[in-house]
Amino acid sequence: MKVKYDKETDILYITLSDEVIEESDEDKKGFVLDYSKSGNLVGIEILNASKSSINPAKxxxxVA
Incomplete structure:
Protein backbone atom coordinates (compact mmCIF):
# COMPACT_ATOMS: atom_id res chain seq x y z
CA MET A 1 0.00 0.00 0.00
CA LYS A 2 1.21 3.50 -0.82
CA VAL A 3 -0.13 6.90 0.24
CA LYS A 4 0.67 10.01 -1.81
CA TYR A 5 -0.44 13.61 -1.24
CA ASP A 6 -0.03 16.24 -3.95
CA LYS A 7 -0.12 19.74 -2.41
CA GLU A 8 -0.56 21.48 -5.78
CA THR A 9 -3.72 19.59 -6.71
CA ASP A 10 -4.78 18.91 -3.08
CA ILE A 11 -5.34 15.24 -3.90
CA LEU A 12 -4.63 12.35 -1.54
CA TYR A 13 -4.25 8.99 -3.30
CA ILE A 14 -4.10 5.64 -1.56
CA THR A 15 -2.80 2.81 -3.75
CA LEU A 16 -4.00 -0.59 -2.56
CA SER A 17 -2.87 -2.79 -5.46
CA ASP A 18 -0.59 -2.78 -8.52
CA GLU A 19 -3.45 -4.01 -10.72
CA VAL A 20 -4.35 -1.92 -13.76
CA ILE A 21 -7.25 0.49 -13.23
CA GLU A 22 -10.17 -0.47 -15.47
CA GLU A 23 -12.95 1.67 -14.01
CA SER A 24 -13.36 4.63 -11.65
CA ASP A 25 -16.48 5.65 -9.73
CA GLU A 26 -17.14 8.78 -7.69
CA ASP A 27 -19.56 7.20 -5.21
CA LYS A 28 -19.56 10.24 -2.93
CA LYS A 29 -18.62 13.74 -4.05
CA GLY A 30 -14.84 14.12 -3.80
CA PHE A 31 -14.07 10.41 -3.31
CA VAL A 32 -13.06 8.41 -6.39
CA LEU A 33 -12.73 4.63 -6.16
CA ASP A 34 -10.58 2.87 -8.77
CA TYR A 35 -11.29 -0.76 -9.68
CA SER A 36 -9.46 -3.45 -11.67
CA LYS A 37 -11.05 -5.46 -14.49
CA SER A 38 -11.94 -8.19 -11.98
CA GLY A 39 -13.68 -5.66 -9.71
CA ASN A 40 -10.99 -5.43 -7.02
CA LEU A 41 -10.46 -2.04 -5.37
CA VAL A 42 -7.13 -0.68 -6.64
CA GLY A 43 -7.04 2.81 -5.17
CA ILE A 44 -8.87 5.63 -3.44
CA GLU A 45 -8.55 9.25 -4.59
CA ILE A 46 -9.64 12.02 -2.23
CA LEU A 47 -10.16 15.36 -3.95
CA ASN A 48 -9.72 18.62 -2.00
CA ALA A 49 -8.16 16.56 0.78
CA SER A 50 -7.08 19.48 2.95
CA LYS A 51 -10.61 20.87 2.93
CA SER A 52 -12.11 17.62 4.24
CA SER A 53 -11.83 16.23 7.75
CA ILE A 54 -8.73 14.33 6.60
CA ASN A 55 -5.32 15.72 7.52
CA PRO A 56 -3.16 14.78 4.51
CA ALA A 57 0.04 15.80 6.32
CA LYS A 58 -0.46 13.19 9.06
CA VAL A 63 -0.71 -3.43 12.43
CA ALA A 64 -2.79 -5.52 14.81
Missing amino acids: VEYE
Whole structure:
Protein backbone atom coordinates (compact mmCIF):
# COMPACT_ATOMS: atom_id res chain seq x y z
CA MET A 1 0.00 0.00 0.00
CA LYS A 2 1.21 3.50 -0.82
CA VAL A 3 -0.13 6.90 0.24
CA LYS A 4 0.67 10.01 -1.81
CA TYR A 5 -0.44 13.61 -1.24
CA ASP A 6 -0.03 16.24 -3.95
CA LYS A 7 -0.12 19.74 -2.41
CA GLU A 8 -0.56 21.48 -5.78
CA THR A 9 -3.72 19.59 -6.71
CA ASP A 10 -4.78 18.91 -3.08
CA ILE A 11 -5.34 15.24 -3.90
CA LEU A 12 -4.63 12.35 -1.54
CA TYR A 13 -4.25 8.99 -3.30
CA ILE A 14 -4.10 5.64 -1.56
CA THR A 15 -2.80 2.81 -3.75
CA LEU A 16 -4.00 -0.59 -2.56
CA SER A 17 -2.87 -2.79 -5.46
CA ASP A 18 -0.59 -2.78 -8.52
CA GLU A 19 -3.45 -4.01 -10.72
CA VAL A 20 -4.35 -1.92 -13.76
CA ILE A 21 -7.25 0.49 -13.23
CA GLU A 22 -10.17 -0.47 -15.47
CA GLU A 23 -12.95 1.67 -14.01
CA SER A 24 -13.36 4.63 -11.65
CA ASP A 25 -16.48 5.65 -9.73
CA GLU A 26 -17.14 8.78 -7.69
CA ASP A 27 -19.56 7.20 -5.21
CA LYS A 28 -19.56 10.24 -2.93
CA LYS A 29 -18.62 13.74 -4.05
CA GLY A 30 -14.84 14.12 -3.80
CA PHE A 31 -14.07 10.41 -3.31
CA VAL A 32 -13.06 8.41 -6.39
CA LEU A 33 -12.73 4.63 -6.16
CA ASP A 34 -10.58 2.87 -8.77
CA TYR A 35 -11.29 -0.76 -9.68
CA SER A 36 -9.46 -3.45 -11.67
CA LYS A 37 -11.05 -5.46 -14.49
CA SER A 38 -11.94 -8.19 -11.98
CA GLY A 39 -13.68 -5.66 -9.71
CA ASN A 40 -10.99 -5.43 -7.02
CA LEU A 41 -10.46 -2.04 -5.37
CA VAL A 42 -7.13 -0.68 -6.64
CA GLY A 43 -7.04 2.81 -5.17
CA ILE A 44 -8.87 5.63 -3.44
CA GLU A 45 -8.55 9.25 -4.59
CA ILE A 46 -9.64 12.02 -2.23
CA LEU A 47 -10.16 15.36 -3.95
CA ASN A 48 -9.72 18.62 -2.00
CA ALA A 49 -8.16 16.56 0.78
CA SER A 50 -7.08 19.48 2.95
CA LYS A 51 -10.61 20.87 2.93
CA SER A 52 -12.11 17.62 4.24
CA SER A 53 -11.83 16.23 7.75
CA ILE A 54 -8.73 14.33 6.60
CA ASN A 55 -5.32 15.72 7.52
CA PRO A 56 -3.16 14.78 4.51
CA ALA A 57 0.04 15.80 6.32
CA LYS A 58 -0.46 13.19 9.06
CA VAL A 59 -0.45 9.46 8.34
CA GLU A 60 -0.68 6.81 11.03
CA TYR A 61 0.02 3.15 10.38
CA GLU A 62 -1.02 0.34 12.69
CA VAL A 63 -0.71 -3.43 12.43
CA ALA A 64 -2.79 -5.52 14.81
